Amino acid sequence: ANVFIPILQIGDITRNDGTFSIPSIPVRSCTLMISYIGFETLKMHLQFPAAETEFHEVSLSPKILSTETVSITGENREFMDRSNAPGQISFSPRHVSTLPNLGEVDIFRSLQLLPGINLGLGGTSELYIRGGTPDQNLILLDGMPLYQMGHMFGFVSGVNANAIKDIQIYKGGFPSQYGGRVSSVIELTSRNGNSLKPHGAFYGNFMSQGITTEIPLFSRGSWIMNIRRSTSTGYQTDLYNSIQSFVTGDDQFNLIGESADTSQSVNYIPQFSYKDLTSRISYMLSPNHRLTLTKTVGSDSIKENREFRGFKSIWSYDTTETKQRTERSTDGTTLNWSAHWNHEWDSRLTLAEYNYFSNYDSENSMNGSTIVGTSRERNQLKDNTIKFHHWYSGFENHKIESGIDESIYRFKFLVVTEDEGSSDKDSFKQDGFLHSFYVQDSWTPNRDYAFISGLRFSYYSEKPGLFIAPRFSVIKKLGPVFTLESSIGRYFQFVHQLNSGLSTRGTQGMWMLSSNEIPVLSSTNLHIGLNWNYDDYSITTEVYHHSMENLTQFQDQTSIQRTHNGSMPTLFIGSGNSNGLEFLIRKISGRITGWVSYQFNKTIYQFPDILDGNSFLSDHDKTHELKTVMMSTFLGLDLTANWVFSSGRVYTKMDNIYHDKQTISILRERNGERLNPIHHLDISVSKLWNAKSVRLHSGISVYNVYNQNNTSHVRYNPYTTSLTTTDVTMFGITPTVFIQISF
Numbered sequence: 044a045n046v047f048i049p050i051l052q053i054g055d056i057t058r059n060d061g062t063f064s065i066p067s068i069p070v071r072s073c074t075l076m077i078s079y080i081g082f083e084t085l086k087m088h089l090q091f092p093a094a095e096t097e098f099h100e101v102s103l104s105p106k107i108l109s110t111e112t113v114s115i116t117g118e119n120r121e122f123m124d125r126s127n128a129p130g131q132i133s134f135s136p137r138h139v140s141t142l143p144n145l146g147e148v149d150i151f152r153s154l155q156l157l158p159g160i161n162l163g164l165g166g167t168s169e170l171y172i173r174g175g176t177p178d179q180n181l182i183l184l185d186g187m188p189l190y191q192m193g194h195m196f197g198f199v200s201g202v203n204a205n206a207i208k209d210i211q212i213y214k215g216g217f218p219s220q221y222g223g224r225v226s227s228v229i230e231l232t233s234r235n236g237n238s239l240k241p242h243g244a245f246y247g248n249f250m251s252q253g254i255t256t257e258i259p260l261f262s263r264g265s266w267i268m269n270i271r272r273s274t275s276t277g278y279q280t281d282l283y284n285s286i287q288s289f290v291t292g293d294d295q296f297n298l299i300g301e302s303a304d305t306s307q308s309v310n311y312i313p314q315f316s317y318k319d320l321t322s323r324i325s326y327m328l329s330p331n332h333r334l335t336l337t338k339t340v341g342s343d344s345i346k347e348n349r350e351f352r353g354f355k356s357i358w359s360y361d362t363t364e365t366k367q368r369t370e371r372s373t374d375g376t377t378l379n380w381s382a383h384w385n386h387e388w389d390s391r392l393t394l395a396e397y398n399y400f401s402n403y404d405s406e407n408s409m410n411g412s413t414i415v416g417t418s419r420e421r422n423q424l425k426d427n428t429i430k431f432h433h434w435y436s437g438f439e440n441h442k443i444e445s446g447i448d449e450s451i452y453r454f455k456f457l458v459v460t461e462d463e464g465s466s467d468k469d470s471f472k473q474d475g476f477l478h479s480f481y482v483q484d485s486w487t488p489n490r491d492y493a494f495i496s497g498l499r500f501s502y503y504s505e506k507p508g509l510f511i512a513p514r515f516s517v518i519k520k521l522g523p524v525f526t527l528e529s530s531i532g533r534y535f536q537f538v539h540q541l542n543s544g545l546s547t548r549g550t551q552g553m554w555m556l557s558s559n560e561i562p563v564l565s566s567t568n569l570h571i572g573l574n575w576n577y578d579d580y581s582i583t584t585e586v587y588h589h590s591m592e593n594l595t596q597f598q599d600q601t602s603i604q605r606t607h608n609g610s611m612p613t614l615f616i617g618s619g620n621s622n623g624l625e626f627l628i629r630k631i632s633g634r635i636t637g638w639v640s641y642q643f644n645k646t647i648y649q650f651p652d653i654l655d656g657n658s659f660l661s662d663h664d665k666t667h668e669l670k671t672v673m674m675s676t677f678l679g680l681d682l683t684a685n686w687v688f689s690s691g692r693v694y695t696k697m698d699n700i701y702h703d704k705q706t707i708s709i710l711r712e713r714n715g716e717r718l719n720p721i722h723h724l725d726i727s728v729s730k731l732w733n734a735k736s737v738r739l740h741s742g743i744s745v746y747n748v749y750n751q752n753n754t755s756h757v758r759y760n761p762y763t764t765s766l767t768t769t770d771v772t773m774f775g776i777t778p779t780v781f782i783q784i785s786f
C-alpha cells in the first residue's frame with residue numbers, strides 16, 4: 044500500500060508484512076493517507092509526540108462503484124498502479140477472474156496485458172519481458188525463488204491466482220536487493236487468511252477445480268490454504284483436449300505421425316493432469332514481530348501411449364508401440380521473520396528451500412509384445428536460500444537498505460538407456476553456492492528529486508572472482524503532473540534453462556549452473572520514462588536498452604550449421620541487444636475504465652559460430668504489440684473486453700534450410716521471415732450475488748470472439764520424404780465458464 048502525508052509531500056510504500064517508516068516528520072500533527080489498488084483511501088489523523096509509540100492495525104475497504112444519480116452494488120476493478128521506483132508496476136490480482144481467459148483464470152496471462160510484457164508464444168503463460176526470455180526473470184514467492192512456473196508445458200501458470208495478494212513487477216532498474224537474473228523481477232506476495240473468523244470458497248472452470256480455506260489462529264494470525272486440481276480424465280472438456288494437442292504438436296513423435304502416408308497409421312492416447320497447493324501461516328508474535336510460513340507444492344502427470352504402423356524406415360519394425368510417462372513435481376517452503384526494532388531499524392530474515400523433480404520413463408516394443416528399448420531420466424534441482432534484509436532510516440532524507448543473500452545449488456541428472464541387450468548409463472551433477480552482499484541508499488533531498496543508488500557484490504563458487512553490480516535511479520518532478528525517471532544498472536545470471544528441440548520430456552526445461560563451459564550471463568540495462576497524471580487519466584512513455592553478454596544457446600532440432608570445419612558444438616556463446624519503446628494510457632475511474640498500451644521491441648542476437656557471425660532476430664522477437672482493456676458495469680454485470688494486435692513470429696524460409704537424415708540445418712538468414720500479424724477480441728461477463736454470508740461469483744468468457752484464424756508458429760517436419768512445414772494455428776472462438784462460491 045502507498046502511505047503519504049500530503050502536507051509534507053513525503054511517504055513510503057508498505058513492506059510485505061504491512062509495516063512502513065516515515066522518519067523525521069517536522070510537524071506536531073498531520074493526516075496520513077493510506078491507499079491500495081481497488082480500495083478506498085483511508086485517512087488517519089496523528090498527533091506527535093503522543094502517537095509516536097502507538098500501534099495501529101489498518102483495514103481498507105473495497106471501492107464501491109457509483110455515479111451522480113445511482114449507486115451500484117459492486118467493486119471498482121483496479122488492476123495496476125505506478126510505483127515510486129523507475130520501471131516498477133504494482134498489480135493486484137483481486138479481480139483477475141473478471142478478465143477474459145482461455146480455460147483457466149491465469150495470473151501470468153493477465154500480466155501479459157501490461158506494457159513491456161509480450162503475449163505468450165502460442166498462447167502460453169510464459170513471460171517474455173523487454174526482450175528477455177522466461178528463465179531471465181527472477182520470480183519470487185514470499186522471498187523464495189521459483190523455477191518451474193507452468194503446468195501443461197507452460198500453457199497454464201503454476202501460480203494459483205486465488206493464493207496471491209500482491210504482485211510487484213520490476214521491468215526497469217530493479218533494486219540492489221534483487222540479483223541472479225538479468226531481465227526483470229516478479230515479486231509475488233501470498234494472501235493472508237482472515238484472523239477473525241473462518242472463511243472458505245469453492246471454484247471451478249473448464250480446466251480445473253479448487254478450494255480455499257481460511258482459519259483464524261488465536262486472533263493473532265491465520266492459516267490459509269489453496270488447493271487446485273485439473274479436471275479428472277473422464278470429465279475433461281474439448282478445450283482441455285485441444286490444449287493437450289496444441290502443446291504436444293511439436294514433439295518428434297507427433298511429427299513422425301504427421302508424415303504418415305496412406306499405408307501408415309498412428310494411434311496417440313495422451314493423459315495430462317496437474318495439481319498444486321499454496322498454504323500460508325501468518326502469526327503476530329507482538330506488534331513488532333511477525334512470522335509467516337509459506338508452503339507451495341505442485342505436480343504434473345503426463346502419460347502418452349502411441350502405436351505406429353508402417354514406419355519400418357524409421358523404427359526398423361513395422362509395428363512399434365511407445366509408452367511414455369513423465370512425473371514432475373515442485374516443493375517449496377519459506378519462513379519469514381519480520382522485526383520492527385524501533386522507528387529507525389527494521390529487519391527481515393528469510394529461510395527458503397525449493398526442490399524440483401522430473402522423472403521420465405519410456406518403453407518401446409515391437410509388434411505389440413517384445414520390448415526393444417527403454418529409457419529412464421531423472422532430473423533434480425535444489426535451491427537453499429538464506430536472506431537477511433535491513434532497513435535504516437535514522438539519517439534525514441535517507442533510507443538505507445542492506446543485506447546478505449546466500450544460495451546453495453545442487454542440480455542432478457541421470458539417464459539410463461537399454462537397447463536390444465546393450466545398456467548405457469550417464470549422469471552429471473552440479474553443485475555451487477552464491478554469496479551476495481548489497482547496500483542501497485534512497486535519498487530525497489527535496490520534493491522534486493529522489494535518488495536511489497546501490498551496489499551488489501556477488502561471489503560464485505564455480506567462477507572465482509567478484510561480480511560487482513552498480514545500480515542508479517533518479518526521479519525528477521517536472522511539475523504537478525509530470526515526472527521524469529531514469530535508471531541504469533548491471534546484472535548477472537548464474538543459472539540457465541535448457542530449451543532445445545532435441546530435449547526429451549525428461550530434459551525439457553532443465554536448469555544448469557554456470558561453469559567452465561557455460562559462462563555467467565551479464566546485462567547492462569538502461570531505462571528512461573516520462574509520466575503524466577491528471578485527474579482520472581495517466582500517460583506513461585518509456586524507452587529502454589538492454590545489452591547482453593555471454594548469451595548461451597543450446598543446439599536445437601533446427602540445428603545451426605557451423606561455419607568452420609569440425610564437429611558442431613552443443614552450446615553457442617554470443618551477445619545480444621534489446622531496444623524498445625512502451626506507451627501506456629490509463630483511465631482510472633468513471634463508467635468506463637481500462638488502458639491502452641503499445642510496445643515496440645527489437646531483440647537481436649549475434650554468435651561467432653552461427654551464420655558467420657551475422658546477427659539475427661531472436662526466436663521470440665515481436666516488433667509491435669497493441670493491447671487494449673476496457674471495463675464497465677451495467678445492471679450489476681461486470682463487463683470486460685480486451686483486443687490485442689501483435690506482429691507475427693519470426694521463422695526461417697525453406698530456401699535457407701538444409702534437410703538430411705531427419706535433421707535440418709539453417710544455412711543463412713535465420714528468422715528472416717515473419718508470419719502475418721495476429722489479433723483477437725476477447726470478452727467476459729460476470730456477476731456477483733450476495734446472500735447473507737454466501738457470495739456467488741460466476742461468469743462466461745469468450746476468447747477470439749470473431750474467430751480470427753491466427754498462426755502461432757511454423758512447424759518443420761524432417762521425417763517426411765522432403766522437408767515440409769505446417770502453419771500451426773491458434774485457438775478459434777473458445778467459450779469458458781467459471782463459478783466461485785465463497786462463505
